[in-house]
Amino acid sequence: MSPISSLEVTLRQRLDERRQRxxxxxxxxxxxxxxxxxxxxxxxxxxxxxxDYLGLATHPDVIAAQQAGAELGAGATASHLVNGHLQIHRQLEDKIAEITGRDAALVFSSGYMANVGTICALVGRGDNVISDRLNHASLIDGARLCGATSLRFAHNDLDGLQRQLQRAAANGGQTLVAVDGVYSMDGDCAPLAEMAELCRRHSAWLMVDEAHGFGVMGSPQLPLAGSIALAGLGQDDAPVMMGTLGKAAGNAGAFVAGSRALIDYLVQFARPYIYTTGMPPAVAAGALAALEVMQRExxxxxxxxxxxxxxxxxxxxxxxxxxxxxxxxxxxxxxxxxxxxxxxxxxxxxxxxxxxxxxxxxxxxxxxxxxxxxxxxxxxxxxxxxxxxxxxxxxxxxxxx
Structure with a gap:
């Protein structure tokens, strides 16, 4: 059997199995x-x-901003570090930092790339990554790809997290705890205040995926900042925040927000950021307009x-x-x-x-x-x-x- 026909047979068998189930x-x-x-x-x-939780994908101001942004170019033409980082990207990052109450932010082309790139930049061989079993696929894949020892705990189980933190301490190396702030298939929130306290006790870094929290919930001071703010936590408590611009913001792309040192570090070491063409300027302009509408309305x-x-x-x-x-x-x-x-x-x-x-x-x-x-x-x-x-x-x- 030729390689091509062998491939076709295998693919069809797997597709048929999925249909039967x-x-x-x-x-x-x-x-x-x-x-x-x-x-x-x-x-x-x-x-x-x-x-599209806030209805911004069809907001006339957001659409008009995208159309105007296209005048800056159909695409960014290169990666951010070559010549694909435009003024509109910087304006968007400044607005994200303002809304999240963080020192700085960095835009990525997708939430998947942001999560995989950030995890793989922060931990590797000799380190540990601890994940909730119901984490989004991008967090799961980041934990698999980074080379660190991967430890998991039952959904929102603080005792389970404590046990895995103890295991990680025994392993040595740095430890990153990665969780969703709001779980995309369950709709519930992580107990972030308690998780942050456990991370403090064990010198672990807490990373929160705010894909479904950003723009939807927050604190009186930061009403759009997500579940981290809702839990009363700041940048020191949850130092790594990822959010997307394709949900409440109604556009596309994602960001990581945190300290200036974190953002500078990701520019140097996050491979999906370094080796990908920059976000199209129209998307950046639309996302910026959406964030302004969030604040204004x-x-x-x-x-x-x-x-x-x-x-x-x-x-x-x-x-x-x-x-x-x-x-x-x-x-x-x-x-x-x-x-x-x-x-x-x-x-x-x-x-x-x-x-x-x-x-x-x-x-x-x-x-x-x-x-x-x-x-x-x-x-x-x-x-x-x-x-x-x-x-x-x-x-x-x-x-x-």
Whole structure:
């Protein structure tokens, strides 16, 4: 058998196996970014699957800023360290530092690159990286690739973290603890104040992925800074903060924020930053405009919080078994992949797009509907979804937990 035909046979076998297990993923094609109505495969649906929590992906000021930013060039033309670091990048980084209350920030092309690059720059052979078992794939892969001893603990288990910190101390070397601030598939927050205290006791460095916290939550002083600020922590407590610009900010790319020394260090040692063409100037301009809108229109965040509270209150009245979450991510665990796909398909028939999440994205036996809320959803739209959800669960209600 030729190498090409052997490859084709292997690929088809693996794809068929995934189809048989009802784990095959299919692309949905949208005509434009949802806001929250969207044309999906030619049909208008009300979407509850977007990470555009503040509705900024379709904000006219943000779109206008992107269009103006394109006048600076279609692309950055080179890596940041060659000639791809433009004034608009510096302005965006200064704004991120201001919003997060940090000394400085560095923009990356994606959150995945930011996490992998930062972990691999900070720790390596002879060091330790400790991770929550439900961390985002980018944190997991960074821990695998960096060469450090990888230790994991059960989700949000402080006793488990303590044990792994003790193991890391016995191993020697530096220790990085990497966790999500808000978990993308569960919607819950890490107990960051307690984790920071454990890290202090063991001289470990705490890194927090704020992809789903940045722009959505914070403290009175830093209302957009994320779960770190919500927990009352500062730069010294959680010295490494990663955030994305493709969720609450409605654009693309990511950043790491921290001390001036941390940012200078990443410029020198974070390979995905060094060896990648810089963020397109249009994206940087759009992201900067989005952050300015966040600051200028705090009612967006307030409206999102009201929508979360309304959703949970009405879901409780309908006796829908939601997972505990105060974030825009509201999971409904069904466990069974067939149930998740059937209910998601029924909702789509009724005019709603909701994410059907199955392994390997989540652990086996925890398939779920991942409902996400936006500041742009009306209470009437949320009520329509909940009514359809209660009716669609039907024969699958007993599997929900």
């Amino acid at each position: 009802n784990l095959y993923r299919e692309l949905k094609t949208l005509a434009a970014a949802p806001g929250p109505l969207a044309q999906v495969d030619g049909r208008e649906l009300l979407t509850f699957s977007s990470n 705090p009612e967006r965040s307030a409206r999102l919080q009201r929508n979360i509270e309304f959703f949970r209150r009405r879901a409780a009245q309908l006796q829908l078994p939601l997972v505990e979450s105060a974030s825009p991510i509201q999971p409904l665990l069904l466990g069974d992949e067939n149930a998740v796909m059937a209910v998601a398909a029924e909702l789509q028939q009724r005019g709603f797009l909701v994410g059907a999440i199955r392994p390997p994205t989540v652990p086996a036996g925890t398939a779920r509907l991942r409902i996400t809320l936006s500041a742009n959803h009306s209470e009437a739209q949320i009520d329509q979804l909940l009514t359809a959800l209660a009716e669609s669960l039907g024969p699958w209600a007993e599997t929900a937990s």
